[in-house]
Structures are given as structure tokens and as C-alpha cells.
Amino acid sequence: MIVRRLVFSISTLVAASSTFAEMQAIDDMDLSEISGKGGVYLSGEFAINKNGGPLWDDPNEVAGFPTGSRPIFDTAGNIVGSEECENGICGLRLAIKLNENSEGWYVLDDISGGLSFEGLTLQTETLQTATNYDVWVDGDFQQEEVDDEVLKIGLPGTITFNDFKFKFAVANNGEFGVPLEDGTAFRQTEIFGVQLDGDITVGGNLLLFPVD
Amino acid sequence: MKKTTLTFSALALAIQTISVSALEALDDESMANVSGQAGVTIEMNPGDLSIGEISYSQDGVAANMRDVNINGLSGAPSITTIDIDSDGTLNLFNKLGAREFTVGGVGMTGSTGITNDFFSLRGLTQSYNDNGTVGDLSDDTGVFRLNMGSDGDGNLAFDGSQVGVFFDGLHFGDDGMEWIIDDLAMSAIINYGRLIVNDGDIEFDFGTFDNRGLRLRYEASAIGLSNDPDLAVGNYGDPSSAGYLLGDTFGALSVDLEAYGSLTIRGGGADIGEGITFIPSLTLINDDEDRPAFKYTDDGYVILARNFRGDFSTESGLTLDFEQDDANNPYMALRYEDLTFSFSLDDLVLGEENGSSLGSFRGQVLFQDGLVDGIERKNYLYFFPGGDIGSADGSTQQGITAQVGWNIVSAAPEEDPGDSSLTTPGSFAGKTAAESNTYFAMNDDGNWVYFNGFNGWGEGEVSLDLTSGPDLASLPADYYANPYNSATGQFDPNVGYDRENKVGTYDGLRIDFKDLRGEYSFAGVTVGTSEDEAMDANYMGGTELLLAMEVFPSYSFTLNGNLTIAPGGQINSDGVGGTQGLTLNGDLRITDGDAAITVDEFGRGVWLTGVTYDLHMRGASIDVTEDGLTFNKGLTWSTIKVGSYNSATGEIEGGIIFGSREDGDNLGAFTLERLEDGTTISVASGGAGQVCIGGTGSDLGSCTGSGGRFEDRGDQGLTIKVKAKFAEAPTDVNDPNYYRYLGKGNRFSWTQTNGTTLTLDNFSTQDGPQGGNDYGLNIDLALDVSRTAVRAPYEDNDGDGIPDLLSDIDSDGRPDFVDTDGNPILESQIQEQGPLGFAVFGRVHFKQLNIDGLKIAATPDSTPQTLISQIVVQNADIQANLTATPIR
Structure with a gap:
């Protein structure tokens, strides 16, 4: 069964993220077969905070600090300082507190940039055989007969990163620049940063399917 | 009042009785004047006229108007001139006088005497007025003109006949409430009309495209509601002034169309016995740039359509029968075995009257009776007099109850002759694909x-009533109740404002659904530069985009509950007078739902099965603003439960199914609870415009300079903006929202097939550390059809394991870009020659999203453990800018 579908919805992404993902290297003959089949062919880009975000880059929203910088507050909610973002563009900030009793937050901060591609393909098809990587038989992993509907994501060959970056940090509060209730000033320590620019080559397919 | 009963076998005669009136004697001098002229002039002033009942019956079931009173206002006689032309044409010209009238009940009576009413009626008409344009009949009101002669071929000709009426006010009453149309002008003119008597039927011929027979106009300055059955008819003031008696209204509406084609009428309905069959083959058209076909005005902003064309046709005809159900309740039955309606619209404007157009649209609906799995799927409308809700004292029960059935069809997709793995829109025997599919189409810059x-x-039951709601100052305790209990995972049948055993009502027109079962599906999206090309193109995805408006690409459901539409929106754009627009309140429950998140033309995809969707809206609205059409969800709380975990068996019933909904793999069950306050969904014109993919820059030079690819997707297109405001229930009892939000929240839980349950608890949006919840979580979608970059596939013809570069005209070491036929092109040629795709520029942006925790439990019934205590996401602007083409 070959289908031509776009999978846009957030719900699907939620569902898909819970499925078992298996990366299979495929040879060029397989590649050529795939290119001849139906499905949807996507060109375009994904980007995060390409031109900044709505919280810290909108001059109309919070008065008292310059655009492209992040305000730091005191316990009364007054702006007492600001931190300038790199190139004047503030990225997305994701803060996670694992333990209720902990004061520490893990932070992926200043996530921004994009990746563009031509030829990401999406199709679903019925998989007849699959490799069982738990069983080694006759010098190879065992091939098993299956009958699974899989979502096959054909990777585009070349993905171009456009100034994609993020920082890993730890902080004492989830909200940037907000002191703790006891008056302790906001504090964040950056552990490392990552920046990606240029082309990477990714071939083959990503198969997504549910398992028990 | 003297009881008079008039019974007629034709409705036309019933209408004519309104003109029956007292004759006045002419004196000799007047007689002399008359004889000296070309015809006869009759002046009539009927005084007060009372008729007990006018009825029209079929097979023992009658439609009737009871207690008809017509008050001929003093000094407003009707003047009729009768003349016969030299060619033998009878000219009857009736300048109507002003009349005030009431009808106690418009209803039906069954053979055993059961009588129910649809509605009562009050109105006030104005006398003859040519509106200062002697030569232009289209704006004449208070007129009845009949020109009847021979066309020379043995048929009757009606050219030049007209009817026009102006109501100062027209009131439809339902148990004391009234639906009021202020300053309503209606007119119909026959420019060309022939009555042809055939063997067994009569046919009205209304000409052709070049000789359009009919001109139809309808104009209402305001439509409102009143709960005062004694409100004086006619003079309510100015809709845009503060003292307007109708207050908030739905707004103004005008329709201006020409029509041509034919209408055949045959005796006998769908069954044995009496009845009427109508066979229309009519085209409604308005291709005049200066006159909009439709115009709806809401606080100064408009929905306006120009260059409209709509075609109705049916082979079997529409049959009208009067019948009775098993309990002898009378009803009017309208049936159609087949009916095709298609339309095209070149210019749709939302917002400013002189604003930019949303583009061109086309659509077609094919109704066709069918038989699937031994079950008949029929097209019918049965109208029963009497609605669901009676008057407060129970003495009357006016309203309309309709039993409806519909079957809309499209031909099954067909295999692409060039590639067996692709499909194209199918066609029925002897018809083209364009004639064989139900579709909705949009033009974007020529594509x-x-x-x-x-x-x-x-099929199911829908009833219409005018109802009144509770006083806002003393709302019932369960007005904001949530029947879903998160702790038990169950809906409580005894909780809620509109549960079955306790019907809460709101102000407005209440539409009540009872066991309305239905299902639908789209085969997919096709694109092309013309209709022929789009109907010949391969199916691909894209209907998933409708999810942004909570419309599933495929859905089967049972709907119960109600939606009440009241006049006046939430946005008073012009700030004067009452608010115009629509306000919505409702309590709806969908059960036994199977919904597709994404699905192909063969029904395989990702399915949500065993769905229960419980939805409550308070103060939602639809307004037209300068930004387009805006749906404000008001305070909305809802629960979507997909599948359920059976604690006794440890099994998931229903759930998220991957593949075919009957036998696909199960991903488990989930529940999504939402509490939104002020979420808006708006539709506006204009797509993504100029975009830079893979770089930054607003023009070609700066975009390519930053390593990006520049695409100009044109001025047209469609923008859908969803601004979701997820609210958090306060703990402070003094908070003004405490009772509005009580017992509700935003929560997502997913139970896997082994029972393991993940719960994302209490998510809400916020405007940043300083609080507030105005920005919300925004999903912006800009839709375009445009040419895009598609690269040739890798090939390895020599079998050396290294992809061959058959050609590399741009010397970048990668497969070349290709055109529609697969020929290599340069990047600069994509804009003109690249394959046509469906372009979506999606953005998700929000200032701050708080999630109170991610918990895990062995089963939904066991104590959960905290995986993540808190999540905060700030300053997000995530974009996906994609163009989809079918794989070739």
C-alpha cells in the first residue's frame, strides 16, 4: 500500500514520537525503488526563532529594556537589568525541573536557526520483512517476516543548517531573569554551546511504527 | 371574529386572496374617464379582512395558515390597472397599498386532526414605490404586475411581469419570542418567461445565459431577535444608533442575482397519491462587477461576493409530499434522488469593502441516493411543525423539527495510467472527473x-426553536459545570447545564441535534493551473491542514446537544449602536467517533477511534473585522477521549490506530482536556507572500546572499490564524474566574496498550514572567499553490553503488532541479517551470508555556510517579515552510 500523505498535525507528531524508530541503511537500488513510488515530496525548511521570538524581541511588549535582550527582574517585578542576546536575536528557551524538591533547572537556551532541504519524502507502506537485531544467524542479523504498516520518512540527502545553535545550561529558575520567592537573584550557568552551519549528508529512510 | 375557512388546492390561489377586496362604485364622470382610456383602473381598499383559515391539502394532510388578519391602513388603497395590448397581451398592474397583517399560526393538520405550528407571523408592508427610478423595475416595491400573452408558438409569455414588496418589519414568532427582519425589500422580475404545457407536466422556461429570464433581489437592513411579542411592527429606529429597539443584531444582508434555465412541475410526489415534483435546471448568476451577488455587513465590515454563478440540476426532481408519521403527526416531505449544485465565485472579500480579494473559489456537491452494505442512504428533509422547546407555560409548542438524511458522493479514485502506484480523481460512467466529484477549490494567483x-x-433529527436564556445576574449553579471528571475518567450523566434530563437554554435560535449520525471523507488534494489539470493530477495530502480548524480529514460521528445562535458578536468594530455579528452558546457531545488525523484515499492513516468529544461554549462569537472572519471561542471547555482503558480486562478499547481503522496497530488511548478563554480562529486573505527558504532576507538579493532560496508565492492565498489561550483554574475563591474555570483544566494523558499511563498536567499559556494571558499559543498557517524546488531522484544505472549524476547543469554535485516533466532546470527557473505544489507556511509562536508536570503510572488506576516536575518554554517562534508535491 502506497499512500501520499502529509503529516502536519501536532497530534500526529505526539503519536509518532512515541513510536519505535529504527534507522535502516538502504542501498542505492532500494533508493531508486523508493524514488519511483508514490508519496509526498517536501521542499522547504524548519526554523526556530529565525528572526527572534515574541517574548524578548517585540519592542512593544515590555517597556524598559532594549529589543533583542532579556530583562532581569527583582522580586517586586521591576526590571533591574538585561542580558543582550547574540546578534540581537533571542532564541527559544526550554527549562525542565525533574524533581519537585530540587531547586535546579536543566535549560536548553537560546535555541535558534534553521535547516532546509529539498526532497524529504513521506509515505506509508506495509513492511514485509524486518531485521531482528537481537538474533544473530549465519553471520547476519535475523530477517523476520512481519506485516506492519510503517511511516517511511525518506531523508533528503543533503540538509543545510542555517546558523542552528543552542546552549545547555543549569539555572535556579525556569523563567529567565526571575528571582526566587525568597529573594535569591536569578542565576544561570552555561555548560556548553553548540552551533551548526553548512551542509550535512543524510541518506536512507527512517521507519516509524508502533510496537507493543 | 367570524370564522371563515378557505380551502384551496393550489397555493397560488391562496396568495391571491390577499388582493381580494371590496369594490367601489364609480360615478358616471369617472366611468366616462375610464372608457376614454386604454384600460380599466380599479381602486380597492379592503378595510379589515379576517380569514379563519387558509389551507392546502394533499392526501388528507393539510398545510394551513390560521387566524389571518389584514388591516388596510387608511388612505392606502391598492390601485389596479388592467389593459389589453393590441397583440392580445393582458397587462395587470397592481400598485399595492400599505398593509399590516398577522397570522396566528402557520402549520399543518393531520388526518386525525393533530395540528402543530411552525411559527406565527406579523408584518407591515409599504405601499407602491418605484424609488425614483421609473425605468428600473428592479428596485420597485409594493407592486404586482402580470403581463400574460402568447409567444406565437402556442405558449404563454410572461415577459415584463414583476412582484416586489417592502416590509417595514417582518416578525416570525415562536412561543412568544420573535425573529425580526427590519426593512426587508424583496423583488422578482421576469424579463423572459414562457409557460409550456407538455404531456404530463408544465414547464417554465426562463431563457438562457444570453437571455436571462429572472432578476431576484433581497435586501434586509438588520436581522434581530426580541422576546417581546407585543413589540410594535415597523419602526425600530436606526440600526447604527444607540436607541435601536432591536439592540444587537446579526447584521445586514443583501442578495442580487439573475437566473435562467427551466423549472418543470409535475403532479404526483415521491409516493402514490397527491404531491408535486419540481425539476429545476436553473442557473443563478451575477457577473456584474458593480453589483455584489451577496453582501453581509457586520459593524461596517463585509463578507462580499462578486461574479457568482450557481447551477442546480436534478434528473429525478425534488418531490414535495404531505405525510404523517406512525403517530399521525403531519409533516412535509422533500425528497431528491439526485441533485447537483455547483458554484463558482471570482471575488470574495472579507473585511473592508474595497479590501483585497480572498481569491476565486469553486465547489460542487453531488447528492445521490445509494445503497451501501445493504443500508439505503437517502436524501430527504421531513419538516414537522413544532420544535423541541415549548412556551414557558407549556401552552404552545411552535418551532420546526426536521428529520434529515443526506448522501453526498464522489467517484472512487482511479489508478494513474502512467504510474500504477498513484491515483487521480475518478469518474462515473459517461461523465468527466470534474462532473463526478464533490469538491471545494480555491484559486491562488492562477493555480x-x-x-x-x-x-x-x-441522518438524524434537527430542531429549531427561538429560546430565551437565564438572567446573567443570577446564572444557574450548573451553568459552568463540567460533566467530565478527571479523577474517574468518566462523564457524569447528572452534571451539566444541558444534560438530557435538564435542558438549559440560551437567548437565540436554538439548533438541537438528536442522534445525528454521519460520516465523511476527503480523497485528498489535487493541484493544477486549470480545472482540467487539477482533475487529472495525482492525489496527495493536504486535507490535514483542516485540522487547524478542528475539521478532520475523515470522520464518523454521532452528534447530540445544541447550539444557540444569538444576534450580536463580541467585537463592535464601528463602536456605534448595537453590536452586529453572531454569538454562540452550546453544549455538544460527539460519541462513537472515528476520526482521521491523516488518511489516504483508501482509508489508511492515523485514526482516532472510539472518540467521545464533549464541548461546551459560553459567549463564543463570529464577527467580520478588518482582519477578516474571526471565530472567538469565548469560554470553551472540552474533553476529547480517544479509546478507553478497561480496568477489568486490562485492555484498551478503541484508541489511536496506525494503518486501517479496522485492523491497524493500536498505540493506546488518550484523553485531552482543554480550558480556553478567548481563543480565536481567523481567516483572512493573502498567503505567505515572499519567503526566503534556508536563509534570511526580504528580497531576492539579500535572501540568496545569505544562502537561501527566494520564493514569491504571490499576493493571493489564504491565511488561517489560531490564537489559543489556555487558562489555568485559580485557587482563590475571590478570583472573578473561579467559578467559570472550576473543575476544568488543560491536561493530556496517554495510556499505552500495556496500561502504562503518561500524563502531561495543567498546561497553560502566559505572557511572560509579568503575567497576563493575551498573546496565547498561536498557530499561523499561510496556504498557497506555487511552483517549488524538486530534485531528480538518485539513480544508479551502472550498478557501482554510487549514485549517478546523469546531468548536473548547475555543477553543484547534486541531482538537478526538475520541471513538471522531469527535465533538468536551473534554480532560477523554478519560479516559472518548477512542479506545482501545495505550499504551507506554518508558524507556532508563544511567549510562555507552562506545564506543571509529566507523570507516569503503571495503569490509569494506580498512583502516578513524577517524571518531570515542571516545564517552562519561553520565547518560541517555530516555523515550518514546506511545499508538498506528489512523489514522481
Whole structure:
């Protein structure tokens, strides 16, 4: 069964993220077969905070600090300082507190940039055989007969990163620049940063399917 | 009052009785004047006229108007001139006088005497007025003109006949409430009309495209509601002034159309016995740039349509029968075995009257009776007099109850002759694909996108009533109650404002659904530069985009509950007078739902099965603003429960199914609870415009300079903006929202097939550390049809394991870009020659999203453990800018 579908919805992404993902290297003959089949062919880009975000880059929203910088507050909610973002563009900030009793937050901060591609393909098809990587038989992993509907994501060959970056940090509060209730000033320590620019080559397919 | 009963076998005669009136004697001098002229002039002033009942019956069941009173206002006689032309044409010209009238009940009576009413009626008409344009009949009101002669071929000709009426006010009453149309002008003119008597039927011929027979106009300055049955008819003041008696209204509406084609009428309905069959083959058209076909005005902003054309046709005809159900309740039955309605619209404007156009649209709906799995799917409308809700004292029960059935069809997709793995829109025997599919299409800068291959059927009961709601100052305790209990995972049948055993009502027109079962599906999206090309193109995805408006690409459901529409929106754009627009309140429950998140033309995809969707809206609205059409969800709380975990068996019933909904793999069950306050969904014109993919920059030079690819997707297109405001229930009892939000929240839980349950608890949006919840979580979608970059596939013809570069005209070491036929092109040629795709520029942006925790439990019934205590996401602007083409 070959289908031509776009999978846009957030719900699907939620569902898909819970499925078992298996990366299979495929040879060029397989590649050529795939290119001849139906499905949807996507060109375009994904980007995060390409031109900044709505919280810290909108001059109309919070008065008292310059655009492209992040305000730091005191316990009364007054702006007492600001931190300038790199190139004047503030990225997305994701803060996670694992333990209720902990004061520490893990932070992926200043996530921004994009990746563009031509030829990401999406199709679903019925998989007849699959490799069982738990069983080694006759010098190879065992091939098993299956009958699974899989979502096959054909990777585009070349993905171009456009100034994609993020920082890993730890902080004492989830909200940037907000002191703790006891008056302790906001504090964040950056552990490392990552920046990606240029082309990477990714071939083959990503198969997504549910398992028990 | 003297009881008079008039019974007629034709409705036309019933209408004419309104003109029956007292004759006045002419004196000799007047007689002399009359004889000296070309015809006869009759002046009539009927005084007060009372008729007990006018009825029209079929097979023992009658439609009737009871207690008809017509008050001929003093000094307003009707003047009729009768003349016969030299060619033998009878000219009857009746300048109507002003009349005030009331009808106690418009209803039906069954053979055993059961009588129910649809509605009562009050109105006030104005006398003859040519509106200062002697030569232009289209704006004449208070007129009845009949020109009847021979066309020379043995048929009757009605050319030049007209009817026009102006109501100062027209009131439809339902148990004391009234639906009021202020300053309503209606007119119909026959420019060309022939009555042809055939063997067994009569045919009205209304000409052709070049000789359009009919001109139809309808104009209402305001439509409102009143709960005062004694409100004086006619003079309510100015809709845009503060003292307007109708207050908030739905707004103004005008329709201006020409029509041509034919209408055949045959005796006998769908069954044995009496009845009427109508066979229309009519085209409604308005291709005049200066006159909009439709115009709806809401606080100064408009929905306006120009260059409209709509075609109705049926082979079997529409049959009208009067019948009775098993309990001898009378009803009016309208049936159609087949009916095709297609339309095209070149210019749709939302917002400013002189604003930019949303583009061109086309659509077609094919109704066809069918038989699927031994079950008949029929098209019918049965109208029963009497609605669901009676008057407060129970003495009357006016309203309309309709039993409806529909079956909308499209031909099954067909294999692409060039590639067996692809499909194209199918066609029925002897018809083209364009004639064989139900679709909705949009034109964007010369390219068409078709939401194609729609199939849908359903049946159930819908009733209409005018109702009044509770006083806002003393709302019932359960007005904001949530029947879903998160702790038990169950809906409580005894909780809620509109549960079955306790019907809460709101102000407005209440539409009540009872076991309305239905299902529908789209085969997919096709694109092309013309209709022929789009109907010949391969199906691909894209209907998933409708999810942004909570419309599933494929859905089967049972709907119960109600939606009440009241006049006046939430946005008073012009700030004067009452607010115009629509306000919505409702309590709806969908059960036994199977919904597709994404699905192909063969029904395989990702399905949500065993769905219960419980939805409550308070103060939602639809307004037209300068930004387009805006749906404000008001305070909305809802629960979507997909599948359920059976604690006794440890099994998931229903759930998220991957593949075919009957036998696909199960991903488990989930529940999504939402509490939104002020979420808006708006539709506006203009797509993504100029975009830079893979770089930054607003023009070609700066974009390519930053390593990006520049695409100009044109001025047209469609923008859908969803601004979701997820609210958090306060703990402070003094908070003004405490009772509005009580017992509700935003929560997502997913139970896997082994029972393991993940719960994302209490998510809400916020405007940053300083609080507030105005920005919300925004999903912006800009839709375009445009040419895009597609690269040739890798090939390895020599078998050396290294992809061959058969050609590399741009010397970048990668497969070349290709055109529609697969020929290599340069990047600069994509804009002109690249394959046509469906382009979506999606953005998700929000200032701050708080999630109170991620918990895990062995089963939904066991104590959960905290995985993540808190999540905060700030300053997000995530974009996906994609163009989809079918794989070739």
C-alpha cells in the first residue's frame, strides 16, 4: 500500500514520537525503488526563532529594556537589568525541573536557526520483512517476516543548517531573569554551546511504527 | 371574529386572496374617464379582512395558515390597472397599498386532526414605490404586475411581469419570542418567461445565459431577535444608533442575482397519491462587477461576493409530499434522488469593502441516493411543525423539527495510467472527473487547489426553536459545570447545564441535534493551473491542514446537544449602536467517533477511534473585522477521549490506530482536556507572500546572499490564524474566574496498550514572567499553490553503488532541479517551470508555556510517579515552510 500523505498535525507528531524508530541503511537500488513510488515530496525548511521570538524581541511588549535582550527582574517585578542576546536575536528557551524538591533547572537556551532541504519524502507502506537485531544467524542479523504498516520518512540527502545553535545550561529558575520567592537573584550557568552551519549528508529512510 | 375557512388546492390561489377586496362604485364622470382610456383602473381598499383559515391539502394532510388578519391602513388603497395590448397581451398592474397583517399560526393538520405550528407571523408592508427610478423595475416595491400573452408558438409569455414588496418589519414568532427582519425589500422580475404545457407536466422556461429570464433581489437592513411579542411592527429606529429597539443584531444582508434555465412541475410526489415534483435546471448568476451577488455587513465590515454563478440540476426532481408519521403527526416531505449544485465565485472579500480579494473559489456537491452494505442512504428533509422547546407555560409548542438524511458522493479514485502506484480523481460512467466529484477549490494567483473526492452521508433529527436564556445576574449553579471528571475518567450523566434530563437554554435560535449520525471523507488534494489539470493530477495530502480548524480529514460521528445562535458578536468594530455579528452558546457531545488525523484515499492513516468529544461554549462569537472572519471561542471547555482503558480486562478499547481503522496497530488511548478563554480562529486573505527558504532576507538579493532560496508565492492565498489561550483554574475563591474555570483544566494523558499511563498536567499559556494571558499559543498557517524546488531522484544505472549524476547543469554535485516533466532546470527557473505544489507556511509562536508536570503510572488506576516536575518554554517562534508535491 502506497499512500501520499502529509503529516502536519501536532497530534500526529505526539503519536509518532512515541513510536519505535529504527534507522535502516538502504542501498542505492532500494533508493531508486523508493524514488519511483508514490508519496509526498517536501521542499522547504524548519526554523526556530529565525528572526527572534515574541517574548524578548517585540519592542512593544515590555517597556524598559532594549529589543533583542532579556530583562532581569527583582522580586517586586521591576526590571533591574538585561542580558543582550547574540546578534540581537533571542532564541527559544526550554527549562525542565525533574524533581519537585530540587531547586535546579536543566535549560536548553537560546535555541535558534534553521535547516532546509529539498526532497524529504513521506509515505506509508506495509513492511514485509524486518531485521531482528537481537538474533544473530549465519553471520547476519535475523530477517523476520512481519506485516506492519510503517511511516517511511525518506531523508533528503543533503540538509543545510542555517546558523542552528543552542546552549545547555543549569539555572535556579525556569523563567529567565526571575528571582526566587525568597529573594535569591536569578542565576544561570552555561555548560556548553553548540552551533551548526553548512551542509550535512543524510541518506536512507527512517521507519516509524508502533510496537507493543 | 367570524370564522371563515378557505380551502384551496393550489397555493397560488391562496396568495391571491390577499388582493381580494371590496369594490367601489364609480360615478358616471369617472366611468366616462375610464372608457376614454386604454384600460380599466380599479381602486380597492379592503378595510379589515379576517380569514379563519387558509389551507392546502394533499392526501388528507393539510398545510394551513390560521387566524389571518389584514388591516388596510387608511388612505392606502391598492390601485389596479388592467389593459389589453393590441397583440392580445393582458397587462395587470397592481400598485399595492400599505398593509399590516398577522397570522396566528402557520402549520399543518393531520388526518386525525393533530395540528402543530411552525411559527406565527406579523408584518407591515409599504405601499407602491418605484424609488425614483421609473425605468428600473428592479428596485420597485409594493407592486404586482402580470403581463400574460402568447409567444406565437402556442405558449404563454410572461415577459415584463414583476412582484416586489417592502416590509417595514417582518416578525416570525415562536412561543412568544420573535425573529425580526427590519426593512426587508424583496423583488422578482421576469424579463423572459414562457409557460409550456407538455404531456404530463408544465414547464417554465426562463431563457438562457444570453437571455436571462429572472432578476431576484433581497435586501434586509438588520436581522434581530426580541422576546417581546407585543413589540410594535415597523419602526425600530436606526440600526447604527444607540436607541435601536432591536439592540444587537446579526447584521445586514443583501442578495442580487439573475437566473435562467427551466423549472418543470409535475403532479404526483415521491409516493402514490397527491404531491408535486419540481425539476429545476436553473442557473443563478451575477457577473456584474458593480453589483455584489451577496453582501453581509457586520459593524461596517463585509463578507462580499462578486461574479457568482450557481447551477442546480436534478434528473429525478425534488418531490414535495404531505405525510404523517406512525403517530399521525403531519409533516412535509422533500425528497431528491439526485441533485447537483455547483458554484463558482471570482471575488470574495472579507473585511473592508474595497479590501483585497480572498481569491476565486469553486465547489460542487453531488447528492445521490445509494445503497451501501445493504443500508439505503437517502436524501430527504421531513419538516414537522413544532420544535423541541415549548412556551414557558407549556401552552404552545411552535418551532420546526426536521428529520434529515443526506448522501453526498464522489467517484472512487482511479489508478494513474502512467504510474500504477498513484491515483487521480475518478469518474462515473459517461461523465468527466470534474462532473463526478464533490469538491471545494480555491484559486491562488492562477493555480487551483482542490480539496477533492468528498463523500459523506448521515441522518438524524434537527430542531429549531427561538429560546430565551437565564438572567446573567443570577446564572444557574450548573451553568459552568463540567460533566467530565478527571479523577474517574468518566462523564457524569447528572452534571451539566444541558444534560438530557435538564435542558438549559440560551437567548437565540436554538439548533438541537438528536442522534445525528454521519460520516465523511476527503480523497485528498489535487493541484493544477486549470480545472482540467487539477482533475487529472495525482492525489496527495493536504486535507490535514483542516485540522487547524478542528475539521478532520475523515470522520464518523454521532452528534447530540445544541447550539444557540444569538444576534450580536463580541467585537463592535464601528463602536456605534448595537453590536452586529453572531454569538454562540452550546453544549455538544460527539460519541462513537472515528476520526482521521491523516488518511489516504483508501482509508489508511492515523485514526482516532472510539472518540467521545464533549464541548461546551459560553459567549463564543463570529464577527467580520478588518482582519477578516474571526471565530472567538469565548469560554470553551472540552474533553476529547480517544479509546478507553478497561480496568477489568486490562485492555484498551478503541484508541489511536496506525494503518486501517479496522485492523491497524493500536498505540493506546488518550484523553485531552482543554480550558480556553478567548481563543480565536481567523481567516483572512493573502498567503505567505515572499519567503526566503534556508536563509534570511526580504528580497531576492539579500535572501540568496545569505544562502537561501527566494520564493514569491504571490499576493493571493489564504491565511488561517489560531490564537489559543489556555487558562489555568485559580485557587482563590475571590478570583472573578473561579467559578467559570472550576473543575476544568488543560491536561493530556496517554495510556499505552500495556496500561502504562503518561500524563502531561495543567498546561497553560502566559505572557511572560509579568503575567497576563493575551498573546496565547498561536498557530499561523499561510496556504498557497506555487511552483517549488524538486530534485531528480538518485539513480544508479551502472550498478557501482554510487549514485549517478546523469546531468548536473548547475555543477553543484547534486541531482538537478526538475520541471513538471522531469527535465533538468536551473534554480532560477523554478519560479516559472518548477512542479506545482501545495505550499504551507506554518508558524507556532508563544511567549510562555507552562506545564506543571509529566507523570507516569503503571495503569490509569494506580498512583502516578513524577517524571518531570515542571516545564517552562519561553520565547518560541517555530516555523515550518514546506511545499508538498506528489512523489514522481
